Amino acid sequence: MRAVDVIRAKRDGGDLTPAEIDTFVAGATTGSGWTDYQLSALLMAIVCRGMTAAETAHLTRAMADSGKRLDLSDVPGPKVDKHSTGGVGDKTSLVLGPLAAACGVVVPMMSGRGLGHTGGTLDKLESVPGFRVNLTEGEFRDALRTVGLGMIGQTADVAPADKKLYALRDVTGTVESIPLLTSSILSKKLAEGISGLVLDVKCGRGAFMKTRAAARMLSRSLVDVGTANGLTTTALITAMDAPLGRRVGNALEVVEAIETLKGRGPRDLTDLSVLLAAKMVVLAGLAVEAHEAVRKVRAALDSGAGLDVFRRCVEQQGGDPRVVDDYSRLPTAPRTTAVVAPRAGFVAEMTAGAVGVAGMVLGGGRERAEDAVDHAVGVVCRAKPGERVAAGETVYEVYYRTTSRMLAALPLLEESFTIADAPPAEQPLVLEEIG
Amino acid sequence: MRAVDVIRAKRDGGDLTPAEIDTFVAGATTGSGWTDYQLSALLMAIVCRGMTAAETAHLTRAMADSGKRLDLSDVPGPKVDKHSTGGVGDKTSLVLGPLAAACGVVVPMMSGRGLGHTGGTLDKLESVPGFRVNLTEGEFRDALRTVGLGMIGQTADVAPADKKLYALRDVTGTVESIPLLTSSILSKKLAEGISGLVLDVKCGRGAFMKTRAAARMLSRSLVDVGTANGLTTTALITAMDAPLGRRVGNALEVVEAIETLKGRGPRDLTDLSVLLAAKMVVLAGLAVEAHEAVRKVRAALDSGAGLDVFRRCVEQQGGDPRVVDDYSRLPTAPRTTAVVAPRAGFVAEMTAGAVGVAGMVLGGGRERAEDAVDHAVGVVCRAKPGERVAAGETVYEVYYRTTSRMLAALPLLEESFTIADAPPAEQPLVLEEIG
Numbered sequence: 001m002r003a004v005d006v007i008r009a010k011r012d013g014g015d016l017t018p019a020e021i022d023t024f025v026a027g028a029t030t031g032s033g034w035t036d037y038q039l040s041a042l043l044m045a046i047v048c049r050g051m052t053a054a055e056t057a058h059l060t061r062a063m064a065d066s067g068k069r070l071d072l073s074d075v076p077g078p079k080v081d082k083h084s085t086g087g088v089g090d091k092t093s094l095v096l097g098p099l100a101a102a103c104g105v106v107v108p109m110m111s112g113r114g115l116g117h118t119g120g121t122l123d124k125l126e127s128v129p130g131f132r133v134n135l136t137e138g139e140f141r142d143a144l145r146t147v148g149l150g151m152i153g154q155t156a157d158v159a160p161a162d163k164k165l166y167a168l169r170d171v172t173g174t175v176e177s178i179p180l181l182t183s184s185i186l187s188k189k190l191a192e193g194i195s196g197l198v199l200d201v202k203c204g205r206g207a208f209m210k211t212r213a214a215a216r217m218l219s220r221s222l223v224d225v226g227t228a229n230g231l232t233t234t235a236l237i238t239a240m241d242a243p244l245g246r247r248v249g250n251a252l253e254v255v256e257a258i259e260t261l262k263g264r265g266p267r268d269l270t271d272l273s274v275l276l277a278a279k280m281v282v283l284a285g286l287a288v289e290a291h292e293a294v295r296k297v298r299a300a301l302d303s304g305a306g307l308d309v310f311r312r313c314v315e316q317q318g319g320d321p322r323v324v325d326d327y328s329r330l331p332t333a334p335r336t337t338a339v340v341a342p343r344a345g346f347v348a349e350m351t352a353g354a355v356g357v358a359g360m361v362l363g364g365g366r367e368r369a370e371d372a373v374d375h376a377v378g379v380v381c382r383a384k385p386g387e388r389v390a391a392g393e394t395v396y397e398v399y400y401r402t403t404s405r406m407l408a409a410l411p412l413l414e415e416s417f418t419i420a421d422a423p424p425a426e427q428p429l430v431l432e433e434i435g
Numbered sequence: 436m437r438a439v440d441v442i443r444a445k446r447d448g449g450d451l452t453p454a455e456i457d458t459f460v461a462g463a464t465t466g467s468g469w470t471d472y473q474l475s476a477l478l479m480a481i482v483c484r485g486m487t488a489a490e491t492a493h494l495t496r497a498m499a500d501s502g503k504r505l506d507l508s509d510v511p512g513p514k515v516d517k518h519s520t521g522g523v524g525d526k527t528s529l530v531l532g533p534l535a536a537a538c539g540v541v542v543p544m545m546s547g548r549g550l551g552h553t554g555g556t557l558d559k560l561e562s563v564p565g566f567r568v569n570l571t572e573g574e575f576r577d578a579l580r581t582v583g584l585g586m587i588g589q590t591a592d593v594a595p596a597d598k599k600l601y602a603l604r605d606v607t608g609t610v611e612s613i614p615l616l617t618s619s620i621l622s623k624k625l626a627e628g629i630s631g632l633v634l635d636v637k638c639g640r641g642a643f644m645k646t647r648a649a650a651r652m653l654s655r656s657l658v659d660v661g662t663a664n665g666l667t668t669t670a671l672i673t674a675m676d677a678p679l680g681r682r683v684g685n686a687l688e689v690v691e692a693i694e695t696l697k698g699r700g701p702r703d704l705t706d707l708s709v710l711l712a713a714k715m716v717v718l719a720g721l722a723v724e725a726h727e728a729v730r731k732v733r734a735a736l737d738s739g740a741g742l743d744v745f746r747r748c749v750e751q752q753g754g755d756p757r758v759v760d761d762y763s764r765l766p767t768a769p770r771t772t773a774v775v776a777p778r779a780g781f782v783a784e785m786t787a788g789a790v791g792v793a794g795m796v797l798g799g800g801r802e803r804a805e806d807a808v809d810h811a812v813g814v815v816c817r818a819k820p821g822e823r824v825a826a827g828e829t830v831y832e833v834y835y836r837t838t839s840r841m842l843a844a845l846p847l848l849e850e851s852f853t854i855a856d857a858p859p860a861e862q863p864l865v866l867e868e869i870g
Contacts, residue, residue, distance in 0.1 A: 003606070004605075007607055011608050011609075036470075037474065037475035037606075039472065040473070040475050041475040041478065044480050044483070045482075045483065045608070048480065049483065171473060172439065172476035173439050173440075173446050174476060
């Protein structure tokens with residue numbers, strides 16, 4: 001089967017057969033029979049012509065099978081994970097992982113690094129001194145057995161076809177495609193050896209999916225394709241207009257996650273973490289009704305059981321568990337400055353995307369995958385939408401290391417919010433549930 | 436300007452700016468700023484999203500400007516060329532070039548080689564012993580000055596962007612696109628330094644454009660874009676269901692072209708060659724009315740003036756002019772066999788595409804651009820659609836060199852025609868004129 005014939009079939013709007021998809025994925029994995037320019041031509045044809053749910057399901061399976069798939073059947077307990085499509089200030093993984101594990105869910109979480117305006121769980125974890133995200137498979141199994149939670153990066157042998165295609169997509173304008181997004185996300189999750197998956201599909205100004213319609217399409221595709229591949233899958237579409245919580249930046253977000261596990265977190269982050277953890281508890285079969293699951297998770301939060309799992313997780317993965325009680329052990333930015341409200345009123349709009357880019361510009365995120373990350377810098381939102389501010393009152397506290405980066409970030413932050421005379425209508429956090 | 440942003444703009448259905456098109460063409464020419472996989476991603480986006488006439492016109496101009504454009508202003512006389520989109524048995528260039536030149540048109544013809552089921556003028560010419568298609572620019576000018584006709588291959592410095600993109604398109608399923616076909620064809624013609632161009636857009640089973648609608652779209656685009664670039668352009672849509680003339684194969688076609696210039700050619704080839712040459716005469720300003728131009732070309736045919744130009748052209752380009760009177764000086768296949776009519780009746784359908792592939796299989800054409808060509812082999816149609824045959828009478832005479840190739844070609848030929856009890860309705864050769 002020639003690459004050009006597969007490309008032409010999709011270009012003409014046809015459905016690819018499983019054999020055609022297999023040759024494409026094999027080509028992406030080994031380079032055999034497919035050049036990079038042929039891979040990217042097919043990627044663009046998929047962007048333009050789409051794929052059916054059946055094609056996407058097969059593509060996802062083939063990509064998962066392109067590398068090693070963990071078999072966790074010897075680790076007792078139900079394995080469920082969560083995946084977010086990426087937001088600003090989204091540290092829910094650090095909160096709900098421990099909470100779900102405290103409820104008896106085994107959480108084998110493989111995460112990514114931050115890119116562009118969104119942060120990555122691995123970068124946040126690595127701001128804890130000593131924390132190792134590159135566990136061996138044996139160490140990962142040990143963590144799951146003893147703590148019920150392991151938080152690691154994708155190893156090189158997970159879905160190599162996705163690694164290849166993702167790199168090509170980034171530079172060929174072929175990221176924005178429901179079937180390609182779906183297969184990229186789920187191929188890696190299938191490799192985790194889980195039986196259930198909760199998806200947090202972010203929607204809004206700070207998210208990859210700007211509109212409800214787009215978020216719904218992606219959610220539907222993820223749920224259908226996950227289910228078709230034997231994964232019990234639920235998706236929540238959640239608002240990502242303003243940052244989640246108040247803190248954006250790696251170490252700053254770790255502090256906020258710990259505060260949340262101590263019961264003192266911001267309400268949006270707390271509520272979303274509890275809700276997502278409760279979904280995981282249901283998918284794990286540890287509760288039948290949603291309200292029962294929520295009660296269990298709340299109990300794990302209130303009792304400190306979740307915080308305890310977090311502490312043990314840090315210790316298990318080589319990190320310094322004393323950070324839980326002593327935030328000064330985390331990297332701290334040497335300097336701060338403030339962005340203030342130009343007049344009195346209520347914070348109306350706050351653009352998560354702009355805050356995210358400001359965080360990246362400060363050094364806390366990556367423009368390119370090979371960039372290094374400064375764990376200490378970031379932005380704290382002293383006021384959020386709906387909150388009243390006086391003229392000259394601080395809206396953002398900016399944690400920075402170099403003046404030039406701070407000066408580059410300030411205009412973004414100054415333009416990232418508006419002040420109104422009346423408070424904006426309150427927006428729900430969870431917009432829709434699919435699956 | 437980043438390649439990925441240009442790709443995304445087209446992917447999203449937008450019109451590319453002249454500057455965006457320029458960076459793409461510069462990338463194709465020099466490799467700078469654009470990788471092959473980015474070029475092919477944009478090519479596929481163009482296939483899927485299309486281009487406006489203005490975009491296509493700019494793309495064409497930029498591709499022509501990517502290399503050397505001949506300036507023939509020092510060669511006296513009106514310069515007009517013809518281009519065919521490729522058919523089976525299409526040796527009109529060898530007939531109309533001399534006829535148009537005999538009428539006073541200067542014909543600076545740069546042709547291509549055969550690929551797939553269609554033949555190429557260069558391969559046909561090279562079956563004449565000694566004929567050189569790689570003239571220097573000086574030699575080409577001399578030929579135009581003294582003979583009024585030069586028939587050469589594209590030099591390496593003509594439209595290098597097209598060479599790069601054409602090679603990529605061939606292997607990435609991005610050949611079939613009106614704007615890409617248009618820019619590829621016309622960029623090379625713009626480089627010839629001509630002021631007028633007659634296009635023969637083949638339509639039918641043996642052509643690249645299978646339907647009248649597709650042929651019309653391509654013709655319209657070619658005429659609009661040619662005109663936008665200062666080229667007076669006319670397109671004829673002509674039938675390519677059965678082979679043109681009776682002979683398919685390089686030396687076989689040279690013989691048929693010479694016979695036609697001697698006034699003994701098959702009617703379809705003669706009529707089409709005269710008509711296209713007459714269009715060139717009109718575009719050259721050497722006749723106002725079509726019928727006047729036809730009369731001039733017929734006179735050049737009847738007087739032998741066209742044949743004389745052909746003879747002088749062969750001599751000028753190093754070929755042996757004695758082939759004109761002694762066909763045994765052309766390469767001859769060592770063996771022949773026949774494909775016969777299975778029953779008596781009229782030849783109904785004859786699929787040019789199948790005859791073309793059979794010619795390629797015999798060794799007369801190329802599957803890949805790097806293949807060598809056997810000038811001697813080919814197929815002679817002893818009967819054509821509408822003609823009566825007895826049971827067992829020869830339909831095709833097959834000229835071959837090796838038995839294995841002959842055996843591979845026979846089934847294609849046997850299935851390439853049908854016999855009916857009544858003659859098929861006669862099809863017009865010229866279907867439409869655009870421009």
